[in-house]
Amino acid sequence: MPDQYKLIRCTVNGREKEAMVDVRASLADLLRNDFRLTSVKKGCEVGECGACNVLIDGESFNSCIYLAVWADGKDILTLEGLEGPDGKISDIQQAFIDEAAVQCGFCTPGAIMSAVEILNEGRLLSDEEIRVRMSGHLCRCTGYENIVRAVKKTMLARLSQ
Amino acid sequence: MYDFKALYEAKSVDEAVRLRRGHPGARIIAGGSDVLIRIRNGKWAGAELISIHGIDALRGVKLEDDGTIRIGPLTSFSHLASDPVIGTHIPVLAEAANQVGSPQIRNIGTIGGNICNGSPAADTPPTLFVLDAQVELTGTEGARRVPVRDFYIRAGVVDLKPDELLTAVLVPGEAYRGYTGHYIKYAMREALDISVVSCSVNVKLTEDKKRIENVRAAFGAVGPVPLRTPGAEAAARGGETTERTVKAFASAVLGEISPWSDWRTSKAFREHIAEELAARALIRSIELGGGGIHA
Numbered sequence: 174m175p176d177q178y179k180l181i182r183c184t185v186n187g188r189e190k191e192a193m194v195d196v197r198a199s200l201a202d203l204l205r206n207d208f209r210l211t212s213v214k215k216g217c218e219v220g221e222c223g224a225c226n227v228l229i230d231g232e233s234f235n236s237c238i239y240l241a242v243w244a245d246g247k248d249i250l251t252l253e254g255l256e257g258p259d260g261k262i263s264d265i266q267q268a269f270i271d272e273a274a275v276q277c278g279f280c281t282p283g284a285i286m287s288a289v290e291i292l293n294e295g296r297l298l299s300d301e302e303i304r305v306r307m308s309g310h311l312c313r314c315t316g317y318e319n320i321v322r323a324v325k326k327t328m329l330a331r332l333s334q
Numbered sequence: 335m336y337d338f339k340a341l342y343e344a345k346s347v348d349e350a351v352r353l354r355r356g357h358p359g360a361r362i363i364a365g366g367s368d369v370l371i372r373i374r375n376g377k378w379a380g381a382e383l384i385s386i387h388g389i390d391a392l393r394g395v396k397l398e399d400d401g402t403i404r405i406g407p408l409t410s411f412s413h414l415a416s417d418p419v420i421g422t423h424i425p426v427l428a429e430a431a432n433q434v435g436s437p438q439i440r441n442i443g444t445i446g447g448n449i450c451n452g453s454p455a456a457d458t459p460p461t462l463f464v465l466d467a468q469v470e471l472t473g474t475e476g477a478r479r480v481p482v483r484d485f486y487i488r489a490g491v492v493d494l495k496p497d498e499l500l501t502a503v504l505v506p507g508e509a510y511r512g513y514t515g516h517y518i519k520y521a522m523r524e525a526l527d528i529s530v531v532s533c534s535v536n537v538k539l540t541e542d543k544k545r546i547e548n549v550r551a552a553f554g555a556v557g558p559v560p561l562r563t564p565g566a567e568a569a570a571r572g573g574e575t576t577e578r579t580v581k582a583f584a585s586a587v588l589g590e591i592s593p594w595s596d597w598r599t600s601k602a603f604r605e606h607i608a609e610e611l612a613a614r615a616l617i618r619s620i621e622l623g624g625g626g627i628h629a
Binding site: 196197219221234235238243287290307309 | 335
């Protein structure tokens with residue numbers, strides 16, 4: 174039998190972390206249970222709803238279907254990592270509030286992390302492209318329009334700076 | 335927490351082959367977007383897993399000297415879709431990769447898994463079938479190459495020997511040079527859905543763009559495995575780029591597919607959609623090749 178636990182080292186929200194992980198754990202398990210990063214929501218747990226979405230080396234992944242041991246050596250960003258040094262929330266989070274892109278809030282952290290992936294590319298996207306790039310998130314409250322608006326508003330604001 | 339018995343992590347192809355020999359019942363996990371779902375729903379609960387996720391040598395796309403495009407099986411759909419070699423030479427494969435699941439699934443899912451899970455409805459195989467792609471399988475005895483068409487045995491089963499690993503997907507130069515192609519996926523949702531029917535076509539036009547020098551077509555979700563339709567190809571090969579040729583091509587498809595009825599849709603609807611997709615994909619392929627459809 175191979176070891177059931179493995180020591181991994183990774184960067185989480187800019188900080189070096191070390192953890193003994195059960196090889197059967199998902200990255201969502203690791204982030205929520207070991208690191209108490211509860212913005213990472215468990216929705217469907219089969220990679221469909223996007224509520225557990227985080228960035229790994231800058232790309233979006235559903236952390237429920239990503240093994241925790243695979244995070245060894247990776248750079249992980251969750252919604253908590255968007256907090257500024259002054260404790261303020263980021264522009265995309267504020268845009269979600271301003272555009273009423275949040276109702277129950279369960280899908281919001283995952284959706285915002287996809288938005289961060291898109292915004293970090295620094296490109297101007299059409300509404301259609303934004304819809305495609307945000308299509309990995311199920312939201313049962315907002316009807317999506319406000320989410321697309323929040324992403325677009327932040328994209329335009331960042332590009333005009 | 336997932337319910338599996340053991341996880342063996344391979345860092346190289348050699349190690350993966352050794353682990354395959356040592357643990358004959360173990361499943362290979364690459365990206366995990368199929369395997370972990372099957373463990374979660376209980377179908378593969380308690381399995382032993384060999385993770386090839388860490389074999390970085392199996393990622394990426396290379397253009398070889400003879401024009402062969404070598405695709406590492408661990409290349410994710412999103413990396414495939416944005417790869418410059420794919421974009422320049424076989425953009426239809428990028429198109430297909432972009433139809434898989436959702437952005438997050440395209441970041442974790444791999445082209446190797448898309449083939450090896452043996453699904454008849456997977457998004458990249460129809461395009462690999464029309465590109466005459468080969469798969470390179472590496473085992474204890476070394477590597478062998480098999481046309482991807484012959485790799486499929488039946489639904490969910492591929493010709494992967496107990497000690498083997500898929501180590502490359504190869505698209506030969508003569509299969510894509512001069513060809514233009516188009517892939518269409520018909521599903522109920524635009525994201526996060528599985529094909530009702532899918533179709534990939536590519537064509538090579540004559541120099542005057544008035545005739546079809548060669549055409550290849552393949553379908554997904556209309557039989558137990560993805561399939562080519564040689565009869566339809568023969569019906570259009572050498573034909574003029576006219577509505578008549580398109581019609582002959584599309585109706586010939588119906589004699590070569592064997593769709594079924596299930597909770598997604600009926601056999602009759604799948605047949606109707608297959609014929610329609612065949613026509614549209616052929617027309618688009620001709621247009622991409624600089625031709626047009628004449629009356």
